[in-house]
Amino acid sequence: MPAMDVxxxxxxxxxxxxxxxxxxAGGADPVKDGDQRSFMQDVIQGSKEVPVLVDFWATWCGPxxxxxxxxxxxxxxxxxxxxxxxxxxxxxxxLVQQLAQMGLPLQSVPTVVGFVQGQIADLFQGALPEGxxxxxxxxxxxxxxxxxxGADLLAEAKAAAEQGDHRTALELFAALAQAEPENAEAFxxxxxxxxxxxxxxxxxxxxxxVPEKLKDHAEVASVRSALQLAIEGRKxxxxxxxxxxxxxxxxxxxxxxxxxxxxxxxxxERGKAVDALIEAIRRDKAWNDExxxxxxxxxxxxxxxxxxxxxxxxxxxSTLLFR
Numbered sequence: 215m216p217a218m219d220v221x222x223x224x225x226x227x228x229x230x231x232x233x234x235x236x237x238x239a240g241g242a243d244p245v246k247d248g249d250q251r252s253f254m255q256d257v258i259q260g261s262k263e264v265p266v267l268v269d270f271w272a273t274w275c276g277p278x279x280x281x282x283x284x285x286x287x288x289x290x291x292x293x294x295x296x297x298x299x300x301x302x303x304x305x306x307x308x309l310v311q312q313l314a315q316m317g318l319p320l321q322s323v324p325t326v327v328g329f330v331q332g333q334i335a336d337l338f339q340g341a342l343p344e345g346x347x348x349x350x351x352x353x354x355x356x357x358x359x360x361x362x363x364g365a366d367l368l369a370e371a372k373a374a375a376e377q378g379d380h381r382t383a384l385e386l387f388a389a390l391a392q393a394e395p396e397n398a399e400a401f402x403x404x405x406x407x408x409x410x411x412x413x414x415x416x417x418x419x420x421x422x423x424v425p426e427k428l429k430d431h432a433e434v435a436s437v438r439s440a441l442q443l444a445i446e447g448r449k450x451x452x453x454x455x456x457x458x459x460x461x462x463x464x465x466x467x468x469x470x471x472x473x474x475x476x477x478x479x480x481x482x483e484r485g486k487a488v489d490a491l492i493e494a495i496r497r498d499k500a501w502n503d504e505x506x507x508x509x510x511x512x513x514x515x516x517x518x519x520x521x522x523x524x525x526x527x528x529x530x531x532s533t534l535l536f537r
Contacts, residue, residue, distance in 0.1 A: 250309035447480020
């Protein structure tokens, strides 16, 4: 297969609405300034249509200057599924006092309150990083029976991958990674789709671009292990006969048995690969700093912890170690 065009550039900024993941629905800005006169209409009545975040802020508040732009970014990315109303507490003292009397803690700013169906659903105080703000908004959307656009796209991409339509999955995961550069599942799905399209070099490039704080995410670690195993497996498959002859001559040739397991995995024989490593562990668990057990755990990570082969392998390993 010829090399594919570059499909993901983390340095490129996507224009609003350019990939269907940013910009408000219908072009209407979901962010506005509010006051005590418009509070009932904007927040109470408005939250009966979609969830509404209220950002209580002040001009003298340092953390507000960091949080408010983040709130605006996340809310606009929701494409009209949620709205943001910003209220300057110094210009709306009567409203703040009234809400405080109702039990809303507004002693400090920034305070962000989420409303759903005219009721307070959740709140937080202080500046949060973008990832935490996004989680807050996602939870608010769930309370209102909705979801972020990225969640819909992620589900669609996963469905395409499960159906074997890896090119469609590639396009969807790439769009999601571009729109949400802190989405670990988008990076992992993109790399795995490239692997399934025999584009291992580009898959490695994607993994190299994963933000540092996402490198240890389970999905990213899984595809990284899968890629490494694919490379090792191709080399091992070329020597499959050699490993089998060595084991026929010496059943305690643990290195040959582990290499055989790597080759079997590359051939799609996951069950046989597990059995080979289980046999190596049974014969000498401690050999080469428990190399067989560590190789088995690497398989589990690459396959995914919910994969049937992983679940079966874990049961066999547990039975062997704790019998």
